[in-house]
Amino acid sequence: MTRLSSPEKLECARKEIVAKIDPSKPCISVCAGAGCLASGAAEVIAAFKTELEFHGLTTEVNTRGTGCPGFCERGPIVMIYPGEICYLQVKPADVPEIVSHTIKEKKVVERLLYVNPATGEKVTRESEIPFYKNQQRNILSENIRLDSKSIDDYLAIGGYSALSKVLFQMKPEDVMGEIKKSNLRGRGGGGFPAWRKWEESRNAPDPIKYVIVNADEGDPGAFMDRALIEGNPHSILEGLIIGAYAVGAHEGFIYVRQEYPLAVVNINLAIRQAAERGLVGKDILGSGFDFTVKVHMGAGAFVCGESSALMTALEGRAGEPRPKYIHTAVKGVWDHPSVLNNVETWANVPQIINKGADWFTQYGTEGSKGTKIFSLVGKISNTGLVEVPMGVTLREIIEKIGGGIPGGKKFKAVQTGGPSGGCIPEAQLDLVVDFDQLTKAGSMMGSGGMIVMDEDTCMVDIARYFIDFLKDESCGKCTPCREGIRQMLRVLTNITTGKGKEGDIELLEELAESMGAALCALGKSAPNPVLSTIRYFRDEYEAHIRQQRCPALACKEMIAFHIDPAKCKACGTCFKQCPAEAIEGGKKRIHVIDQEKCTKCGTCFDVCPKQFGAVGKISGEPVPPPVPEEKRAL
Amino acid sequence: MSEIHLQIDGKDVVASEGMTLVDAAKSVGITIPTLCHHEKLEPYGGCRICTVEVEVRGWPKLVAGCIYPVEKDLVVRTRSEKVDKVRKVLVEEMLAHAPDSEQLKVLAEEYGADKDRFDKHPSFCIHCGLCVRYCAEIKKKHAVGFVDRGSNREISFFPEIAGKECWDCKECFPLCPTSALQAAYVLAESLMSPPEEAGGCGCSCSGHKK
Numbered sequence A: 001m002t003r004l005s006s007p008e009k010l011e012c013a014r015k016e017i018v019a020k021i022d023p024s025k026p027c028i029s030v031c032a033g034a035g036c037l038a039s040g041a042a043e044v045i046a047a048f049k050t051e052l053e054f055h056g057l058t059t060e061v062n063t064r065g066t067g068c069p070g071f072c073e074r075g076p077i078v079m080i081y082p083g084e085i086c087y088l089q090v091k092p093a094d095v096p097e098i099v100s101h102t103i104k105e106k107k108v109v110e111r112l113l114y115v116n117p118a119t120g121e122k123v124t125r126e127s128e129i130p131f132y133k134n135q136q137r138n139i140l141s142e143n144i145r146l147d148s149k150s151i152d153d154y155l156a157i158g159g160y161s162a163l164s165k166v167l168f169q170m171k172p173e174d175v176m177g178e179i180k181k182s183n184l185r186g187r188g189g190g191g192f193p194a195w196r197k198w199e200e201s202r203n204a205p206d207p208i209k210y211v212i213v214n215a216d217e218g219d220p221g222a223f224m225d226r227a228l229i230e231g232n233p234h235s236i237l238e239g240l241i242i243g244a245y246a247v248g249a250h251e252g253f254i255y256v257r258q259e260y261p262l263a264v265v266n267i268n269l270a271i272r273q274a275a276e277r278g279l280v281g282k283d284i285l286g287s288g289f290d291f292t293v294k295v296h297m298g299a300g301a302f303v304c305g306e307s308s309a310l311m312t313a314l315e316g317r318a319g320e321p322r323p324k325y326i327h328t329a330v331k332g333v334w335d336h337p338s339v340l341n342n343v344e345t346w347a348n349v350p351q352i353i354n355k356g357a358d359w360f361t362q363y364g365t366e367g368s369k370g371t372k373i374f375s376l377v378g379k380i381s382n383t384g385l386v387e388v389p390m391g392v393t394l395r396e397i398i399e400k401i402g403g404g405i406p407g408g409k410k411f412k413a414v415q416t417g418g419p420s421g422g423c424i425p426e427a428q429l430d431l432v433v434d435f436d437q438l439t440k441a442g443s444m445m446g447s448g449g450m451i452v453m454d455e456d457t458c459m460v461d462i463a464r465y466f467i468d469f470l471k472d473e474s475c476g477k478c479t480p481c482r483e484g485i486r487q488m489l490r491v492l493t494n495i496t497t498g499k500g501k502e503g504d505i506e507l508l509e510e511l512a513e514s515m516g517a518a519l520c521a522l523g524k525s526a527p528n529p530v531l532s533t534i535r536y537f538r539d540e541y542e543a544h545i546r547q548q549r550c551p552a553l554a555c556k557e558m559i560a561f562h563i564d565p566a567k568c569k570a571c572g573t574c575f576k577q578c579p580a581e582a583i584e585g586g587k588k589r590i591h592v593i594d595q596e597k598c599t600k601c602g603t604c605f606d607v608c609p610k611q612f613g614a615v616g617k618i619s620g621e622p623v624p625p626p627v628p629e630e631k632r633a634l
Numbered sequence B: 001m002s003e004i005h006l007q008i009d010g011k012d013v014v015a016s017e018g019m020t021l022v023d024a025a026k027s028v029g030i031t032i033p034t035l036c037h038h039e040k041l042e043p044y045g046g047c048r049i050c051t052v053e054v055e056v057r058g059w060p061k062l063v064a065g066c067i068y069p070v071e072k073d074l075v076v077r078t079r080s081e082k083v084d085k086v087r088k089v090l091v092e093e094m095l096a097h098a099p100d101s102e103q104l105k106v107l108a109e110e111y112g113a114d115k116d117r118f119d120k121h122p123s124f125c126i127h128c129g130l131c132v133r134y135c136a137e138i139k140k141k142h143a144v145g146f147v148d149r150g151s152n153r154e155i156s157f158f159p160e161i162a163g164k165e166c167w168d169c170k171e172c173f174p175l176c177p178t179s180a181l182q183a184a185y186v187l188a189e190s191l192m193s194p195p196e197e198a199g200g201c202g203c204s205c206s207g208h209k210k
């Protein structure tokens, strides 16, 4: 591997790589992201290799494991180029057919295509699948264009050209100016303008400065950072080096959570490859600029993603937030100025440099520019990673991209911003998604988690669920967070188990107010799930407290199952399947649930044939007395 | 050191750079209560009883007075309605752990805190960290530390070190705002039980637990 000692040599190397690529040569790209690997992508890749060898096609067809395109629910995803044919949920057994049909005969394997549930039509090309079609994949689209383990692939799509441009055509102030003009805001939580941190750090007199990638991604269910760092590690690295040049840092850290082993492997490999090519290390591309970077594995706690805790962890101490009234951009790791940005924030940097701030700002709203990747999960037809321009509405994301709520259920709320975000109700679905609007609605952008809930979700129980998560994730250092969460959880547990009291809502609000005094943002934002559900679903809280009723019929302790004697046809299905043997039945006898024995598992409710619909769920009212024995005969 | 002018509870205060709000307030006779603060120890900001309200660019914000440095023209309120409400809840939360603490009783009086607001908790510890930090920073022994996190966080004497160091020291006991006796109790217990028989955290800090 030759070191690239000048921008010209970089361009030569790039030309050489591109020249070797034959655009008409078929290429099989299999997503090798963690999601697809979990559903068997490695076996699929192996099967392709064997099959191609069998047909003697190894040299005529390329295969590669790419980064995650985001439609994980339908993985493993296979794309065949040219033609961009997209096969979903591919198994090793499908591989021979794909090779013989698609590769050899240029025909499409219909059964592996996406079927539009609305029209029943089959869709061949990835870009025509509604899930993708309605996105603006500025960042994510690169993932499937390259083998995540190949620097050549990254160079082929223009990789490191932004770095070269910065080092040879721009002064650090110019870079700063461009980032400022783009108004790139942090994608990891707070939405803080990146240039402000960069400038503060740059202006700090201390000559030792650091730049850091936050790849701790602790939000349960979120995986956009993982997809980026696993799928396109060089883009993060390139962004980081550009940032280092702008602020005058010569050392960097990439803080990756331990639970992302593939991300750790891929980013380490990327750093090694970049170092071999002279893109990291001393005298980068012959510019005289030096930059080295270390990967640090995080120990797992959610709170370690908080900036001061992360920096404490980098110093080798317990990852606990520390009081900071002096910005970490001025006094961070070992008290040196440290610029910390999220993975996605860094990923935007090379694009802004290459395409310009004006290109970037054409997407988005007044205050929030560019695109944002969301992790769309929950009660939604299409789950996965969704990249949209800031400013689309929640409705567009949920209905057009997500494909709506499955099972004919009604939408109830969407929770954004991770565990300490808030729930937004149906009435606000036309809310424009950007940093400021989400905050105004009592939620937040967070790092882009989006959990969709349907009518069967109890909003008090959801609040309880998130507070329960935070109970174990708070570091426990400061009183308002540790004790506030403890007390909130107690109140919420009481409410959802039928032990709520008048005054509980007010108590929750009072606790929430005291948590404003917490040391770090975890404690300060922890009340969001509670406050937002009180704000939009107060009636549900009141029904639990005053009528012992769970309107969503979800809180187990507050519901009962009951067989309507007028509807029961004595088919015996529930009788046979009840795991608690709580149903009294018999041939041609009306079935009755023994409320004492019933564990409320809901099996009878699920299995009672649709045409009878005899089993009902009730809450907040007494269970009708059982039909007397002598009247049970049908 | 340059002089910094700011306003605390309506009084004009002249402070020097690097002073905290607690220090600056003290210089004009205003007391901001503290629990986890100790002059000899690194700033901690754990108990938050020193919470005050400051106005930053017109926005009111709650900050820890024991850490927040004086700033030019800062407006500080140490007894706003919000501050008092927050302190009341914090005292009530801590009283659930240490209802007999003299310091907490005084604070309860001042802020109208109800010691029975929240159910009593078996652990007496209010997590001020004074013992832990004193042992680590001053004595450099690390005989006592925090284990676990979130609601499960507890102090714990590590028997291997405590068995050797503590009997001749015990300097942390009087620091405890709840009750020195209890700290002693925990220590004694952890020394009595061999490490392998101890609870999940490798000691029996939680002699009070379950």
Ligand SMILES: Cc1cc2nc3c(=O)[nH]c(=O)nc-3n(C[C@H](O)[C@H](O)[C@H](O)COP(=O)(O)O)c2cc1C
Binding pocket: A185, A186, A187, A188, A189, A190, A191, A192, A214, A215, A216, A217, A218, A219, A302, A303, A304, A305, A306, A307, A308, A340, A341, A342, A343, A345, A346, A447, A520, A521, A522
């Ligand atoms: C409890 C907590 C957890 C956080 N976790 C993460 C995380 O996993 N990843 C991340 O990028 N930012 C996380 N943040 C936000 C960081 O503190 C910080 O604001 C961010 O990394 C800055 O980068 P940005 O400006 O590019 O968003 C977390 C914040 C808090 C309070």
Ligand code: SF4
Binding pocket: A303, A321, A473, A474, A475, A476, A477, A478, A479, A481, A482, A518, A519, A520, A521, A522, A523, A524
């Ligand atoms: S707010 Fe919570 S997580 Fe943050 S320092 Fe306090 S206890 Fe720890």
